[in-house]
Amino acid sequence: MPLLKKIINDPNACASELLEGLVEAYDGEARLVGRGSIVMNNLKPGKVALLVGGGSGHEPIYHGLVGQNLADGAACGDIFAAPPPDIVLEATQAVDQGNGVLYLYGNYAGDVLNFDMGAEIAADMGITVKTVLIYDDVPSAPPERKSERRGIAGLVPIVKLAGAAAAQVTTLDELERITIKARDNTRSVGVSSAPGSIPATGKPTFELADDVIGLGMGIHGEKGVALIPHQTADDLAPKLLDIIFADDLVFNPGDEVVLLINSLGSTTMMELLIVLRKVKAILNERGIKVHDTLVGPYVTCQEMAGMSISLTKLDAELKALWDLPCSSICFSKM
Amino acid sequence: MPLLKKIINDPNACASELLEGLVEAYDGEARLVGRGSIVMNNLKPGKVALLVGGGSGHEPIYHGLVGQNLADGAACGDIFAAPPPDIVLEATQAVDQGNGVLYLYGNYAGDVLNFDMGAEIAADMGITVKTVLIYDDVPSAPPERKSERRGIAGLVPIVKLAGAAAAQVTTLDELERITIKARDNTRSVGVSSAPGSIPATGKPTFELADDVIGLGMGIHGEKGVALIPHQTADDLAPKLLDIIFADDLVFNPGDEVVLLINSLGSTTMMELLIVLRKVKAILNERGIKVHDTLVGPYVTCQEMAGMSISLTKLDAELKALWDLPCSSICFSKM
Amino acid sequence: MVLLVADAIIAAEPYLSEADRNLGDGDHGLGMQRGMLSVKEKLAALDAAAPLDKVLSTAGMAMMSSMGGASGVIFGSFYMGGAKAVAGKETLDANGYADFLKAACDTIMARGKAKPGDKTMIDALHPAAATADTVRFLSLPEAAEAVAIAGETGRDESTAMLATLGRAKTLGEASIGFPDAGACSVAIILRTISDFINQ
Amino acid sequence: MVLLVADAIIAAEPYLSEADRNLGDGDHGLGMQRGMLSVKEKLAALDAAAPLDKVLSTAGMAMMSSMGGASGVIFGSFYMGGAKAVAGKETLDANGYADFLKAACDTIMARGKAKPGDKTMIDALHPAAATADTVRFLSLPEAAEAVAIAGETGRDESTAMLATLGRAKTLGEASIGFPDAGACSVAIILRTISDFINQ
Ligand SMILES: Nc1ncnc2c1ncn2[C@@H]1O[C@H](COP(=O)(O)OP(=O)(O)O)[C@@H](O)[C@H]1O
Ligand SMILES: Nc1ncnc2c1ncn2[C@@H]1O[C@H](COP(=O)(O)OP(=O)(O)O)[C@@H](O)[C@H]1O
Ligand SMILES: [Mg+2]
Ligand SMILES: [Mg+2]
Numbered sequence A, B: 001m002p003l004l005k006k007i008i009n010d011p012n013a014c015a016s017e018l019l020e021g022l023v024e025a026y027d028g029e030a031r032l033v034g035r036g037s038i039v040m041n042n043l044k045p046g047k048v049a050l051l052v053g054g055g056s057g058h059e060p061i062y063h064g065l066v067g068q069n070l071a072d073g074a075a076c077g078d079i080f081a082a083p084p085p086d087i088v089l090e091a092t093q094a095v096d097q098g099n100g101v102l103y104l105y106g107n108y109a110g111d112v113l114n115f116d117m118g119a120e121i122a123a124d125m126g127i128t129v130k131t132v133l134i135y136d137d138v139p140s141a142p143p144e145r146k147s148e149r150r151g152i153a154g155l156v157p158i159v160k161l162a163g164a165a166a167a168q169v170t171t172l173d174e175l176e177r178i179t180i181k182a183r184d185n186t187r188s189v190g191v192s193s194a195p196g197s198i199p200a201t202g203k204p205t206f207e208l209a210d211d212v213i214g215l216g217m218g219i220h221g222e223k224g225v226a227l228i229p230h231q232t233a234d235d236l237a238p239k240l241l242d243i244i245f246a247d248d249l250v251f252n253p254g255d256e257v258v259l260l261i262n263s264l265g266s267t268t269m270m271e272l273l274i275v276l277r278k279v280k281a282i283l284n285e286r287g288i289k290v291h292d293t294l295v296g297p298y299v300t301c302q303e304m305a306g307m308s309i310s311l312t313k314l315d316a317e318l319k320a321l322w323d324l325p326c327s328s329i330c331f332s333k334m
Numbered sequence C, D: 001m002v003l004l005v006a007d008a009i010i011a012a013e014p015y016l017s018e019a020d021r022n023l024g025d026g027d028h029g030l031g032m033q034r035g036m037l038s039v040k041e042k043l044a045a046l047d048a049a050a051p052l053d054k055v056l057s058t059a060g061m062a063m064m065s066s067m068g069g070a071s072g073v074i075f076g077s078f079y080m081g082g083a084k085a086v087a088g089k090e091t092l093d094a095n096g097y098a099d100f101l102k103a104a105c106d107t108i109m110a111r112g113k114a115k116p117g118d119k120t121m122i123d124a125l126h127p128a129a130a131t132a133d134t135v136r137f138l139s140l141p142e143a144a145e146a147v148a149i150a151g152e153t154g155r156d157e158s159t160a161m162l163a164t165l166g167r168a169k170t171l172g173e174a175s176i177g178f179p180d181a182g183a184c185s186v187a188i189i190l191r192t193i194s195d196f197i198n199q
């Protein structure tokens, strides 16, 4: 690792300072709430609320997905650490418009423990909370233990669809139903070629030999499920797609999907586009129609190098929700 | 430099392959033209056309700024190399709708030489071409030799405004007038802390000592105008803004601006937001109102580390153009 | 005593983060450090005469609301859960220490759903609590030392375990060969307590 | 001969890129390599009996349309501009070589607006063309060698110059101390021509 000359202040204050900066990026559309939450201003009274969240250091998600027709708020933890229960509670109270709150976040022990505690206290206060966990990372567990999978870049299309639904539904149950469908229709797989670093220590989150890349590595830099030789984009893309196609979600010719090619940080847009070129060729062969393509660093782990491919299968309902314009720091749509 | 495990194919084919991938990212909205151009499909007949372009390797610009209410096409060169005249010509012919074409690109010797030759041949073919050069990089030349400055991240707001204008004006002169105003109202300054690499050789574009950062470094990794000690975001932000405020464009209390905090590649969104936090505080003190904030890796140089701050001063006309929705791979607005 | 534990954990930050780097995301030490710094702050604000359970629950709350991550809830519950068991007690004896550890362990297992063998901090805490239960008849110093040793043994035994919970879960076989980071923290906590009592 | 020049430039890619790295963006060698590979391809397609000016203009066009960057136009103009001056000629003598270089230099200066002293390839090409003009009376081998030396001297003298054009411009004082990358290419081209003629 070369010495990283990060442009920061107190290495232990990164999470709180970046959140203050993020709120500024909303130019008055959103505000800072409590110790670690960002919440949209003037939410419609009675609106069914969508709350996302998780550890910081993965910008622009999760907190960058707060926006119009997206999430109403985000509960943010320290770098790579789930937000504590009281931050979750502060965010919950701020987004709640009397019609219930859906928690939508990645499936990690820390997040589940903290959001669940927040939900319990919120319930005691009379706020109805439901939870949908995101677990799109196919290699992280076999299909029969799907619910043990991690949440990775697939969260972007899932939150986009849930946010569009939250802007239109009248009940929390309806939002939960649609969000579960979006989640169950999304699959991701990724590789990583170089570690990110923990701002507070500058230490890399893992080590990797020079000639291998990690298959199915977590966005926190958790070790992957397998090390494979470093290879060309044209060799790698089919391998990754095969992992998705081998899973329990069937993609038939004629199916329409949203495709996301995500960079974990320092992998360049150039590389993502070269991978996309091959991915599109394979999808075309299979007769799978891409309704919309997202490509860029949406879900990162500091300057970690690596990329992932996510597919979200659309039915008529999801497609209509996808086409709803939205606006946020992480993802906007005309 | 650690060994870079880029996910590519033939290192000498990166430019052409990424362009093919980019066209795929448009899901049918744009097409590949000739040897190296991307052009929007079904342009309105009679539309005044906007053509951007430059060397590749800086994704998502320039070619990622082709889109609805943005650029109509882009002429793309090899990595860091301006497109040759015949590619410029192919793009010109494809975007021209009979009402003239405005060339808008960064002020670099190579780009000027090639676009000018393309323009000459286009003129011989009866296509009216005008050119507006982008030179927003304040430290790269003193105010009295402004037109010798380089074009850097400020190109994003300038192209956005020009694209909005191109969608509405009826004459090339009108588009030229508005584009010049957008250009003249935009100032940028940046720093760089680590080099990017040239895909074909893997060689870093420059070297930098461990304790310094380069002030006013070009987005191609050209040496900066000065080396300054590596410092905190809160120390750096005011220094950078002072350079902009010391220039010939006056920012008065009450002025409205578009603010762009750009990453050159591997500088994280976290860092950009921490810088934004300080920048906004300073602008607030000065009574400068930020109408819209952009933050992220818009103009990159592979995995180069560094960031820049750009300010575009808005008058009523530019503000209305800014608020027009737009859609592209690089920048979308609801 | 709680303050000594805090200092010991803070001093062990690099070691604990390194342990988490092998199996998780490398931030366990940082989270624990964040929590323990908050514990010191909150206890400093607490009046000296505060009863034992108040001290412990204050410490637990401080960790729970400052750390985040899995260990925020888990280690926060350690003190908060344990505190209930020593309510009303002025001082700790072997009996009270056993009650404290059992309550702490039960609370954490209820919250985190981890069982012994899942390769979590439970694999250090559970055997320690069990040992404490069997040595209630001993003097506190003797009991505390026995408990500390049981925690260290549990930490060491977690090395050979296959992770089935938390971040390390997805490692499968690859999770074998490293001790669990949270178990390392438990061992440090129990060791510090024993050394204090025995000094 | 043009093919030998192509091979010499291709072989010098790392050296030329390095030179550009000092002052520019480090891709000069890559651009020249791209251009010269295209030259070889296009000339292979050309029939062997093609007249000299056709060979040169084909080479120039190949560079212009394959390289991009500043040097694509500049070095493309070198052959294309020079070609006009030798139209109709079967073979080259010292006179023709001088005419070729003068036309090439004039074309490039007209296009690029660079003057001697701006620290560009002109600083190698211009003195070389001037020398060629003064040695028209010599034999081609003698003239070619004199020109090659003038080009190399010009390249060396560019080292001390302050860049006022192109990418290096913004370096100001920092541009002093390195030879200009394009001037290095010119020196190689003229040296290769002389060595071929003199062998
Ligand atoms: N469900 C659980 N029950 C008990 N302990 C747990 C559980 N999940 C995680 N842990 C403990 O937390 C430790 C990780 O803590 P930490 O790294 O701070 O949180 P995170 O995993 O969110 O980064 C693990 O080593 C493990 O001992
Ligand atoms: N206006 C000009 N006139 C003559 N030569 C020029 C001019 N601009 C640049 N050059 C030459 O081009 C060289 C740089 O070429 P190259 O690196 O291939 O292009 P780029 O600068 O676009 O990367 C410089 O070293 C210089 O000799
Ligand atoms: Mg963590
Ligand atoms: Mg170049």
Ligand SMILES: [Mg+2]
Binding pocket: C020, C024, C025, C026, C027, C028, C069
């Ligand atoms: Mg951890």
Ligand SMILES: [Mg+2]
Binding pocket: D020, D024, D025, D026, D027, D028, D069
């Ligand atoms: Mg160059």
